[in-house]
Amino acid sequence: MDMSSKNSSKPKAIGVVGMGSFGTAIANILAEKNQVIAFVRRTDLVDEINQQHTVDGQTIHANIRATQDPAHICENCDVLFFMVASSGFQAVIRSFAPYLYPYHMIIHGTKGLCLSLPEGKSLEQLPKIKRENILTMSEVILKETVVVRVGCLAGPNLARELMLGHPAATVIASPYNEVILEGQRLLRSEKFQVYGNSDIIGVELSGVLKNIIAIAAGALAGMGLGENAKGLLVSRGMVEMAYLGNALGGSIKSFIGLAGIGDLVTTCNSTLSRNYTVGYRLAQGESLTEIEQTMQETAEGINTIKVMKAFLEGKGNMRAPITENLYKVLFEDLKIEEALQYLMKYPFSVDVDFL
Secondary structure: OOHHHHOOOOOOEEEEEOOOHHHHHHHHHHHOOOOEEEEOOOHHHHHHHHHHOEEOOEEOOOOEEEEOOHHHHHHHEEEEEEOOOHHHHHHHHHHHHHHOOOOOEEEEOOOOOEEOOOOOOOOOOOOOOOHHHEEOHHHHHHHHOOOOEEEEEEOOOOHHHHHOOOOEEEEEEOOOHHHHHHHHHHHOOOOEEEEEEOOHHHHHHHHHHHHHHHHHHHHHHHOOOHHHHHHHHHHHHHHHHHHHHHHOOOOHHHHOOHHHHHHHHHHHOOOOOHHHHHHHHHHOOOOHHHHHHHOOOOOHHHHHHHHHHHHHHHHOOOOOHHHHHHHHHHHOOOOHHHHHHHHHHOOOOOOOOOO
16 A cells, blocks of 8 residues: 555545435535545446546546445545435445444435334334334434444535536534534535534434425426415425424424425425426326336435334324325325315414424
8 A cells, every 4th residue: 555645644535425416416516625536336337437537428527536445435535425315325334334433524415214123124014113213314324333423414405406506505414513614614615505503313304304395396386286386385394394303303493494494495396306206297197106117316205205104103193294195195096186185275274383
């Protein structure tokens, strides 16, 4: 090994794990100021990044190098951004765990949930689950590794707009101020504002729960129901997010911030959003199976609806009408028209009762 690379005067590279659309956008922003080492699984993609400086044909910053070796990235980077879909998150974290030390800092950008169920059990076998069966990504990192300084990146960040350099903002949430400061130092630019928040669970849950509402918003649009209906949905969705998020341990404040309402409004108005697209296509009469077969990247909202439905069953006394009705549309045979009809007529007698 070359000893000069051990020399501390040279700034260390920043790691990005997962080069999906969001991971690539964040790697590009990081590469403006630093060398970036990206972890990808596909051999063809490693070669493409290192030889062509592209990801699936799209040009990326020349400061980004790719590897398939977790040990290499952990050795050369103290700060790692994990940008992996929630379905693969636990497995990826486990493959990195042997090479991670307490001096590492991890900031993740995954808007999804993992499950921690009794050995051999699946969600299908357990219709009721408790809070301890649900893990946010920061909880997965703390459970599976020795890393302590964990943060989360959330907010209205549509990958395609970030790639185009449009102005945007994000939130770095962490109980550790140094994680927030480091995230701000690495990401902040004239076009990208970075806010801090100490309530990591609330910020993670904001990003997770808004995906449910985004599916409903796409369905409204797909049925041509107009802006008044969307205004109703977004404001009721906000209340539902605050309720569910609070029951899961997040603070109400986070849901009213950039990662909550900021992300909710963006995603509910965006034809670029995967979750919105699922709702839109459901309203066009496609089945969930058809939609999932043709989508390149996961729409996290589908899994979130499943998990939240089981959590609501476990609670027993809590209503979340948007989530419950979308569950029936996706996994039972409720027609999307009927679900939306029901939501429009649902007897909410009080407008806001959580503040």
